[in-house]
Amino acid sequence: MSEVHRDDTHVSHYLCIGCPLGCRLEVEEEDGEIVEIRGQSCKRGEVFARQEHTDPRRVVTTTVAVDGGRWPRLPVKTAGDVPKGAVVDVCRLLHGLRLEAPVAIGQLIAADALGTGVDVVASRDLPRK
Amino acid sequence: MRYDVAVIGGGVIGCAIARELSRYRLRAVVIERDCEVGLGTSKANSGIIHAGHHGAEGTLKGELEWRGNQMWDALADDLHFGFKRIGDLTCAFDEDQRATLRQIMQQGKRRGVPGLELWGPERIRREEPHLSHDIVEALYAPTAGVVNPYEACFMLGESAVRNGVDLALEHTVTNIRRSEKGFDIDASVGDDATPTLIKARFVVDAAGLHADAIADMVDAGGFRIRARKGEEYLLDKRLVGYVKRVVFPCPTPTSKGILVIPTYDGTLMVGPTATWADKGDLTTTAEGSAEVFAGARKLAPGISEKDCIAEFAGLRAVSDTEEFVLGPSRVAGFVLAAGMQSPALTAAPAVATVVLDALRDDGLELVAKDDFEPGVPAPVRFAELSTAEQRSLVARDPAYARLVCRCEIVTEGEVRDAIDRGARTLDGIKFRTRAGMGRCQGGFCTWGCMELLHERLGIPLTAVTKRGGDSWVAMERLEGTA
Amino acid sequence: MITPKPAHLQPRYDVVVVGGGPAGLAAAVGARESGAERVLVIDREPEAGGILQQCIHPGFGLHHFGEELTGPEYAQRAIEQTIERDVDVLSSAYVLDVAADRRLKVTSRDHGIAILDAGAVVLAMGARERTRAAIRIPGERPAGVMTAGFAQKLVNLGGLLPGRRAVILGSGDIGLIMARRLVLEGVEVEGVYELMPHANGLNRNIVQCLHDYDIPLHLSTTVVHIDGRERVERVTVAPVDDSFRPNMAQARDIPCDTLLVSIGLIPDNELAHRLGLRLDPVTTGPVVTSTMETTRDGVFACGNVVHIHDLVDYVSEESTLAGRGAGAYATGTPSVPDNVRLTPGENVRYCVPPTITTDREHTVYMRVTKPMAPCTLHLGDVYKRPLRYVFPGEMVTLKVRPRFLEGFHGGSLPVSIVPREEGGSA
Structure with a gap:
C-alpha cells in the first residue's frame, strides 16, 4: 500500500510495486465505484491499484516461541495473504503462542487465523536442541 | 577493608604500579571505576613505545620515556602481551x-x-x-616499538592480582579523608546509596583524567588536568x-x-x-x-x-605544565602519578618505580616476597600457531577448533579463556582476543561472544554489555505486542 | 531438518565448496550434476542455509523454485537438494587456508584440523555488511549501533530486541524489512534515512514495510552524529546537498536507543586474497570466466563473493553454473576458453561474467550507474534490446544467445545502455 491520503475528490494515491519505476497511481472513486485509474505505465499497475484500493492483502511472517529447539523462535508464515487490516492482530495472536520442538516445515501452527480463512504454518524444520 | 596501599585508577599506570607493589610483602588494592581495567585512556591509545629520543632534555617526560622504553622487553617476556620493536x-x-x-x-x-x-x-x-x-x-x-596497550594493561593487572593485589572494580572514589593511620576512602558501587569504606596507609593517585579531583579530596593537588x-x-x-x-x-x-x-x-x-x-x-x-x-x-x-x-x-x-605530575605530594603518604600523557605508556614501567621510590621515602617498608611470580600463563593465540601446534591444541580441547571471529581467526576456546581471565564485556573480549576488532566489526562474532558470556558468567543474554554500565546490546521481547 | 554430518572426512574430494549459503548449496548441486562424485560443502554455521535462515520474510524463489518462499523455506529446499544428491555438509567449520594446489586447511569442532585436497574449489563465502566505520559517522561509540543484519539475527533467531526506539540509516532492502519487523515486535521505528535522492530498496518493500506502518522515509538525508556514552541516546540527522555535504543548519536531533545501519554489502574475499586471485576493482570480487572460474586453475567463485546480487534466485542460478564448471574441471572435462570480452560502456558499471564464448548461451548480469527509462541495451552492434527501465538497485540480466554472435569471431564487445525516446523504435 502507499500513502493513502484521500482528499475530497475521492482520489486515492498508491505507489506501484510492480517494478522499480514505482508509478504514482491514482484511483478516482465516485459513490463507492472506481471510475478511473491513472498513472500506470502498464497493465500490472492498474491491477495493483484496483486490488490495493478495494481489498489490500498481505502475507504475514513473524516468529513463534518454541521450547527446546535449536533456536528459541520458529519462523512462521500465513499460507496465503490476509486482509491488510488483520496483519497486526495475526502477529499478536502468533506472539501469544508457545510450541514445543521439534517442529516440521509446513506444520500447522494456527488454523484459520482470526477467521481470515488462512492458516499459519511453520516455514522451517526446527529440531530439538 | 584495610590496605597498606590503595592505587586509584586501573589504567596502564595504575596496573604497572600495582604489579610493582605485588613484588613486596604488603596489602594493596586497585580501585577502578569501570567493570574491567584498562578501558579508559589506556585502551584508546596509539600503542607506541617511543624510541627515547623525542622527549626534550631536562624533562621527566624525556627521561622516563627512555628509561621506560628499555623495560618493555622483559615485561613482554613475562606477561605475553603483544610487543615488538619495529622502529x-x-x-x-x-x-x-x-x-x-x-x-x-x-x-x-x-x-x-x-x-x-x-x-x-x-x-x-x-x-x-x-x-x-x-x-x-x-x-x-x-628502538621504537608498538604494543597492544590494552593487553599490556590487562596482563599487568592480572599479574598484580595473581601476586595478591585486590581489584575493586566498579568502585568510584567519591571522597578521601585523612585519618590517623593514613586515608579513609569512600567508593560508591553501582547504585548502592552507602559507599564502601576502604582504608589505606598510602594512596597512589593514578586516576588519569580525574587525578586532579582525587588529589583535591585531601588537598594534595594544586594542579589541574x-x-x-x-x-x-x-x-x-x-x-x-x-x-x-x-x-x-x-x-x-x-x-x-x-x-x-x-x-x-x-x-x-x-x-x-x-x-x-x-x-x-x-x-x-x-x-x-x-x-x-x-x-x-x-x-x-x-x-x-x-x-x-x-x-x-x-x-x-x-x-597545566604539560609535564608529568609524579612523585610525593604535599600530603605525606599520598603519591601522585598524574598528567600521564604521551609518552606515559612508554614510561609506565619507569613511572611505577618512581612511585615506589616515593612510597618508600614516605615510610612504606618494601620487603621483597619470596614467592613473587613474575610471569602469567601465555594466552592461546590460535591464529599464530603452526598447523602441528593447532592440531595438538585442538586434540586437547576441541573448543579451539570452533571459530568465533572469522576476520581475526579467534576460536571459542580463546574467548572462553578471556572470560575466565577477567573479560566481562564484549569490549573486554575484543581487546583480549581481537574478536570483533576486524573488518566486519563484530557483525559476525558478536552473537557468539554474547552466548559465551551468557554461558560462562551465567548471565542472561540481555545482561551482556559492550563495556559495562548501561551499554546493553539486546533486550527481552515485549510480550503480547505486535 | 537435520543436515547429515559426514562421519569421516575424506582426504580428497572432487569438489570442495567453501560456504553453505544459497551460493554454496547450489554450487554443490551443480557439481554433482556435472559428474563430480564426492562433493563437500564447508559451512561456518551450525546449520547450512546462510543468511536466509534469518530472512523470515517472503519474496524468495519465484525464479528458481517457481513459487514465492520465505528465506528459511528457500534454504531448506536448497539443503534438501544437496541431501538428495549425497553432498556432504561439514557444519561449524571454517576454511583457514586454500593453497594454489587446492589443498585446504579446515578447522571444525567435529574433526579438528583437517587437510583436504580438492579437484576443484568453489568459493561461496558471501558478503559482509558495511559498518558505521565505512562511512565514518562522527560521534560516540555506544552500544546500540548495529548493522541491520545483526539486528535481524537478534530478533528472528535469538528472539531478542535490539532496543525500544530505532532509527534506520540506509534504505536497502534489509533496512526496510527490519523496519517492519521491528514495528511488528513492538519497537518504535522513528524513520528511515537515505543519503541518496532515491530509495535503494524495492518499491514493494517501500510500500509494504514503510507505508503500511506510516514509517517516514527521508531521502537525501543522513546521520551526522551519534550521541550516548554507554548506549545510544540520540542521533543527529541532516539533509545533504548534491555533493552529499550535510547542511548542519537544518540538522535535527532524534532521541533513540538504537541505530541500524543498512548501507550495503561487501564481498567477503579473505580467501580470494590468500589465493592471490585477480579481483575486479568495481565489484571487488574475483575476476571470473563464463564458467565462473577465477584466475587460478580449478578455483571457481559464485554468489555474493563475486558481486552483490539483489535476488537469491540469481545467486542460485549463477552458483549452479559455477558448480557445474567445478565438477567438469574436477572430472577432466576442459571448458571452452572465452573468446569474447564484454566491456562496460555507457551506464554499465560491470558485467559478470566479463568474458563469454560464442558457442553457447550465457546469462550476463550487469549493474547500471544511474536510473534510465526507457532505454536500449546495446551489445556492440550485434544485438540490441529495448528496456522499459534500469535502476542501479536492480541487476540487469541479458541472455546472450549464440545466434547474436554469428559471424563474430572474438574480441571485445562494448555493452551500453542508452536513453531511448518515448515511442521511438529500439
Whole structure:
C-alpha cells in the first residue's frame, strides 16, 4: 500500500510495486465505484491499484516461541495473504503462542487465523536442541 | 577493608604500579571505576613505545620515556602481551625540518639511544616504498616499538592480582579523608546509596583524567588536568605491511602530528588529532577524520578513508605544565602519578618505580616476597600457531577448533579463556582476543561472544554489555505486542 | 531438518565448496550434476542455509523454485537438494587456508584440523555488511549501533530486541524489512534515512514495510552524529546537498536507543586474497570466466563473493553454473576458453561474467550507474534490446544467445545502455 491520503475528490494515491519505476497511481472513486485509474505505465499497475484500493492483502511472517529447539523462535508464515487490516492482530495472536520442538516445515501452527480463512504454518524444520 | 596501599585508577599506570607493589610483602588494592581495567585512556591509545629520543632534555617526560622504553622487553617476556620493536621514522620535507631531525638525533645520542640513523631518499624508498617521495630525509630509530596497550594493561593487572593485589572494580572514589593511620576512602558501587569504606596507609593517585579531583579530596593537588582528545582511525588489514615502521612527521613545538602506525597486529592506524575536549568527550568528528587522513596521506599518499574499518577517540590527561605530575605530594603518604600523557605508556614501567621510590621515602617498608611470580600463563593465540601446534591444541580441547571471529581467526576456546581471565564485556573480549576488532566489526562474532558470556558468567543474554554500565546490546521481547 | 554430518572426512574430494549459503548449496548441486562424485560443502554455521535462515520474510524463489518462499523455506529446499544428491555438509567449520594446489586447511569442532585436497574449489563465502566505520559517522561509540543484519539475527533467531526506539540509516532492502519487523515486535521505528535522492530498496518493500506502518522515509538525508556514552541516546540527522555535504543548519536531533545501519554489502574475499586471485576493482570480487572460474586453475567463485546480487534466485542460478564448471574441471572435462570480452560502456558499471564464448548461451548480469527509462541495451552492434527501465538497485540480466554472435569471431564487445525516446523504435 502507499500513502493513502484521500482528499475530497475521492482520489486515492498508491505507489506501484510492480517494478522499480514505482508509478504514482491514482484511483478516482465516485459513490463507492472506481471510475478511473491513472498513472500506470502498464497493465500490472492498474491491477495493483484496483486490488490495493478495494481489498489490500498481505502475507504475514513473524516468529513463534518454541521450547527446546535449536533456536528459541520458529519462523512462521500465513499460507496465503490476509486482509491488510488483520496483519497486526495475526502477529499478536502468533506472539501469544508457545510450541514445543521439534517442529516440521509446513506444520500447522494456527488454523484459520482470526477467521481470515488462512492458516499459519511453520516455514522451517526446527529440531530439538 | 584495610590496605597498606590503595592505587586509584586501573589504567596502564595504575596496573604497572600495582604489579610493582605485588613484588613486596604488603596489602594493596586497585580501585577502578569501570567493570574491567584498562578501558579508559589506556585502551584508546596509539600503542607506541617511543624510541627515547623525542622527549626534550631536562624533562621527566624525556627521561622516563627512555628509561621506560628499555623495560618493555622483559615485561613482554613475562606477561605475553603483544610487543615488538619495529622502529620509527621521523620525516623531514624541507631544510628547516632536516635541521630539526639533526637536533633530535643529537638529543637522543646524548641520552644514549642507540642506532639512530639519517636516511636519504634512496634508503627511504627502498625500506618504505609507499612513503611520500616528497620526504627529503628521515631519522630512523630502531628502538621504537608498538604494543597492544590494552593487553599490556590487562596482563599487568592480572599479574598484580595473581601476586595478591585486590581489584575493586566498579568502585568510584567519591571522597578521601585523612585519618590517623593514613586515608579513609569512600567508593560508591553501582547504585548502592552507602559507599564502601576502604582504608589505606598510602594512596597512589593514578586516576588519569580525574587525578586532579582525587588529589583535591585531601588537598594534595594544586594542579589541574585537562583532556586533550586524540582521534584515531584503523584501516583494513588489506594494508598490512604497506608501511613497516611508525612514521612521524617532523614534530612542532606543540605536537607530534599525525602518524602512520603499524599496530602490533600489523594493521595500520592513522592519527591522532590533538584538540582540547571535555573529560567525557570521546566523539570522533568529521573534522578530525579529515585532518587525520590529510596528515596520513602527506606521509603515505596511498592511504584512503575507504579502508577505514574502525575509529575511536581517546583523552590524554594533560597537566597545566604539560609535564608529568609524579612523585610525593604535599600530603605525606599520598603519591601522585598524574598528567600521564604521551609518552606515559612508554614510561609506565619507569613511572611505577618512581612511585615506589616515593612510597618508600614516605615510610612504606618494601620487603621483597619470596614467592613473587613474575610471569602469567601465555594466552592461546590460535591464529599464530603452526598447523602441528593447532592440531595438538585442538586434540586437547576441541573448543579451539570452533571459530568465533572469522576476520581475526579467534576460536571459542580463546574467548572462553578471556572470560575466565577477567573479560566481562564484549569490549573486554575484543581487546583480549581481537574478536570483533576486524573488518566486519563484530557483525559476525558478536552473537557468539554474547552466548559465551551468557554461558560462562551465567548471565542472561540481555545482561551482556559492550563495556559495562548501561551499554546493553539486546533486550527481552515485549510480550503480547505486535 | 537435520543436515547429515559426514562421519569421516575424506582426504580428497572432487569438489570442495567453501560456504553453505544459497551460493554454496547450489554450487554443490551443480557439481554433482556435472559428474563430480564426492562433493563437500564447508559451512561456518551450525546449520547450512546462510543468511536466509534469518530472512523470515517472503519474496524468495519465484525464479528458481517457481513459487514465492520465505528465506528459511528457500534454504531448506536448497539443503534438501544437496541431501538428495549425497553432498556432504561439514557444519561449524571454517576454511583457514586454500593453497594454489587446492589443498585446504579446515578447522571444525567435529574433526579438528583437517587437510583436504580438492579437484576443484568453489568459493561461496558471501558478503559482509558495511559498518558505521565505512562511512565514518562522527560521534560516540555506544552500544546500540548495529548493522541491520545483526539486528535481524537478534530478533528472528535469538528472539531478542535490539532496543525500544530505532532509527534506520540506509534504505536497502534489509533496512526496510527490519523496519517492519521491528514495528511488528513492538519497537518504535522513528524513520528511515537515505543519503541518496532515491530509495535503494524495492518499491514493494517501500510500500509494504514503510507505508503500511506510516514509517517516514527521508531521502537525501543522513546521520551526522551519534550521541550516548554507554548506549545510544540520540542521533543527529541532516539533509545533504548534491555533493552529499550535510547542511548542519537544518540538522535535527532524534532521541533513540538504537541505530541500524543498512548501507550495503561487501564481498567477503579473505580467501580470494590468500589465493592471490585477480579481483575486479568495481565489484571487488574475483575476476571470473563464463564458467565462473577465477584466475587460478580449478578455483571457481559464485554468489555474493563475486558481486552483490539483489535476488537469491540469481545467486542460485549463477552458483549452479559455477558448480557445474567445478565438477567438469574436477572430472577432466576442459571448458571452452572465452573468446569474447564484454566491456562496460555507457551506464554499465560491470558485467559478470566479463568474458563469454560464442558457442553457447550465457546469462550476463550487469549493474547500471544511474536510473534510465526507457532505454536500449546495446551489445556492440550485434544485438540490441529495448528496456522499459534500469535502476542501479536492480541487476540487469541479458541472455546472450549464440545466434547474436554469428559471424563474430572474438574480441571485445562494448555493452551500453542508452536513453531511448518515448515511442521511438529500439
